[in-house]
Amino acid sequence: MTMRERIAAGKLFLDDCEGLPEERLQAKKRMMQFNQTMPDELEKRFRLLEEIFGREVKAWIEPPFYFCYGSNIELGEECYLNMGCNFIDDAKITIGNKVAFGPGVTIATVGHPIHPDHRRLMYGDPVVIEENCWIGANTTICPGVTIGKNSVIGAGSIVNKSIPANSVAVGNPCKVIREINDTDLQYYYKNRAFTEEELAEVHRLNQASDS
Structure with missing residues (x-):
């Protein structure tokens, strides 16, 4: 087994x-x-x-954007990464x-x-974020986590366990506080x-600005 195979x-x-x-x-x-x-060098x-x-x-993707390899990141379509995101992608990240x-x-x-005698060694565990998720500012997602589709992770959360689909989760450690429901179709904030x-x-204003 090669070192790359060990990582995988x-x-x-x-x-x-x-x-x-x-x-x-x-x-x-x-x-x-x-x-x-520069901002106009698209x-x-x-x-x-x-x-x-x-x-x-x-x-x-808004600069600055940080990563280890980049090639281990699988990024879906129509994603948005605000500035300062940091992806440690020794193992695979699937978005x-x-x-x-x-x-x-x-x-x-x-x-x-954990033990200092072995701490120079590393291990990898892939991270998966399914479609239509919203990950709040300054969230940390730990190795091996899967976040189910449509879920929202509150700002500043530490996600060390997987989160099911259609959930609102927040905290350190991050925990599900409720499911996304029909009330969320009625109110967008408080x-x-x-x-x-x-x-x-x-929509009218947005279309006017594009014309």
């Missing part, structure tokens, strides 16, 4: 062999190039993202379509043994209700 299998590993340091170095160069782009950004992820990217990340979200797929007039006005 969730076994103990070290990352200073088999070309891994060189791969991280190239990733850091592309990361710096992306993070130093073509350059998307070209760099394609090099980072190894595939076409149909998502919006579904239409997932939104607030600023400063960390996804960590790597852990270390006592602020959706109305047909307000929705129509928002």
